[in-house]
Amino acid sequence: MIMRFNNKKITTMLGLLPEMESYFDDEIGNYSFTEKQSMRLKKVMGYNCHRLSKESTTVSDFAIYGINYMFANNWINRNEIGAIVVVSLCPDYFVPHISNIIQAECGFGENIICLDIAQGCCGFLVGLMQSFMLLEHIDKKVLLVNGDVISHKVSRRDRNDYPLIGDAACITVLENSESSPxxxxxxxxxxxxxxxxxxxGGFKMPCNIETAKVKMDSEGNYRSLxxxxxxxxxxxxxxxxxxxxxxxxxxxxxxxxxxxxxxxxxxxxxxxxxxxxxxxxxxxxxxxxxxxxxxxxxxxxxxxxxxxxxxxxxxxxxxxxxxxxxxxxxxxxxxxxxxxxxxxxxxxxxxxxx
Amino acid sequence: MQDVLDILTEIKPEFDFSDSSDFIADGMLDSFDIINLCDLLEEKYNVTIDGLDILPENFTSLNSIQSLIIKSKGESK
Incomplete structure (x- = not known):
């Protein structure tokens, strides 16, 4: 599906990282690679350092930290924001939504649209689309939050996924402004x-003792359901x-x-x-x-x-x-x-x- | 052909690749081995292997790998 937008602009971008670093070299023992295979994959795949959040950290924690940083540095003020759009695969809860938590904890007023979208790798594009569509109808700015703490859902012994994943969030401010199509x-x-x-973990197959059992797949990765x-x-x-x-x-x-x-x-x-x-x-x-x-x-x-x-x-x-x-x-x-x-x-x- | 065999042996020294008719079916190469193999073949033969050709069926035997190198050489010119 193709859409076209006019006069929409990104005006601010803030990336947020957890400070904890983990290095592939220190994790090699978790995987079924030989050391030689690991060193070659490190070069070819780009495995090296990834950032991991604490187990108790949620996407709203990142968003609140970042938005408060933006307030403190006068990047934005509360009254100019008309909508908070959060795109994530890692909800704090099934109910309520992350955007509602952000609205309250960052002191936004009640006259604001709060919207969560479940989307993974395409989250930034989908978030842009939703923000652009909102900007067609509101004369305030949109805060787009993209964040995931996906490391919490990856097995440390899964060589397909664990070496390459990282936790982060990004807050993007969008507004109506003259721009190229x-x-x-x-x-x-x-x-x-x-x-x-x-x-x-969803309603289709709730987590239980059976789903938590770690098994080896045909390529030597260990993970659970x-x-x-x-x-x-x-x-x-x-x-x-x-x-x-x-x-x-x-x-x-x-x-x-x-x-x-x-x-x-x-x-x-x-x-x-x-x-x-x-x-x-x-x-x-x-x-x-x-x-x-x-x-x-x-x-x-x-x-x-x-x-x-x-x-x-x-x-x-x-x-x-x-x-x-x-x-x-x-x-x-x-x-x-x-x-x-x-x-x-x-x-x-x-x-x-x- | 010997060069390819040497590269395969470098990646998986525990296997005798001259004694298999299907490296994938025999469990000698997995998806990560194929990635490593592509990188080493590109280095050795100064070719670019098309992403669409990085399929298990192109890495089943010395002949299929040799064919891939020849195809990639043609496309890299």
């Missing part, structure tokens, strides 16, 4: 939903086929070339998958950051803004940048956005003790 496209294929799944499970080969093939086709088709239909873009900020599953996607589509590596996994881990829906801030903070503050954003993952879902991002009022990554 925005191209937005999202695609979904629920038939392939089992490629990325946490089988237990309470843990996230990714079919790496299926996801890899999906990215190389469906995502590359979407990108090429979007460039063609919008009469864009690779040279038209300053940056390609993509979701960050792992370095190998991104390198192969870039080669397939013909994107030069210098415009295509793929270093989030090795520095912080893949933070799911916050991956695109974190990649942008980490790699291009100065450019995002000092000039306008023509950007191609793309995300792909759980659902399966995949999407692309062409939009300008730049001349931001504020843009930084901060650490917390969460």
């Amino acid at each position: 925005i191209y937005f496209e999202m695609n979904t294929d629920g038939k392939r939903r089992n490629a990325l799944i946490i089988p237990a 309470d843990n996230i499970c990714m079919d790496g080969s299926e996801v890899f093939n999906f990215v190389q086929s469906d995502v590359s086709k979407m990108l090429k088709d979007a460039f063609d239909s919008e009469h864009k070339t690779i040279e038209d873009f300053d940056y390609f900020f993509f979701h960050q599953p792992n370095k190998f998958m991104l390198k192969k996607l870039a080669q397939k589509v013909g994107i030069p590596f210098d415009k295509f950051p793929m270093n989030l996994v090795e520095n912080f881990g893949n933070p799911s829906g916050a991956s695109i803004p974190m990649t942008a801030i980490f790699n291009a903070r100065d450019e995002l503050i000092n000039k306008n940048n023509s950007c191609c954003l793309s995300a792909f993952g759980s659902g399966l879902a995949w999407g692309v956005v062409f939009m300008d991002i730049g001349n931001l009022n504020n843009c930084e990554i901060i650490e917390s003790d969460l």
Whole structure:
């Protein structure tokens, strides 16, 4: 589905990281790799350092910490925010929603729209879409919160997932303002939903003693039904086929070339998958950051803004940048956005003790 | 062919790859081994392997890997 938006702008981006770092070198013993295999995978996949939140930390903790930081530094004030949109796969509770907790704990008034969206890897794109649609109807700013503490749901002995995941959140401020036209496209294929799944924990299969039992899969990964499970080969093939086709088709239909873009900020599953996607589509590596996994881990829906801030903070503050954003993952879902991002009022990554 | 065999043995020294007709079915290579193998083949032969070709069926035997290298050489020119 293609949508187009006009006169919508990102004005501020704040990335939030937990301060705890964990290194692949120290985790090798958890996996069924030999040490030699591990060292090669470290290079090829980009495994290195990932950030992990405390077990008691929730997405609302990150959001409240970040919004209070924004208040303290006069980045925003309460009265100018008309909506809080939270995109996450890690709710504090089934009820109430994270956005409602944020509204109360950050002291926003009652005249505000609060909305939670369950979405994983495409969370930033879906959050942008929802924020843009809200901005069509309200004359205030939208706070978009993308956050996940997905490490809490990954088995430490799952070599498919644990070395690459990371916890983080990002808060983006959006508003109505003169801008270049925005191209937005999202695609979904629920038939392939089992490629990325946490089988237990919802109403379909509540967690119990049985779902918590850890078992070994055919490739030597140990996980339970309470843990996230990714079919790496299926996801890899999906990215190389469906995502590359979407990108090429979007460039063609919008009469864009690779040279038209300053940056390609993509979701960050792992370095190998991104390198192969870039080669397939013909994107030069210098415009295509793929270093989030090795520095912080893949933070799911916050991956695109974190990649942008980490790699291009100065450019995002000092000039306008023509950007191609793309995300792909759980659902399966995949999407692309062409939009300008730049001349931001504020843009930084901060650490917390969460 | 010997170079490919050497690379396979480097990745999985515990297996005799000359004695198998299907490395995948025989459990000698898993998805992570294929990723490692791709990286080593690209380095050794100075080719770029298309992401769409990184499928288990292209890594079942020395012949299939050799065919992939030849295909990738053609596409990398």
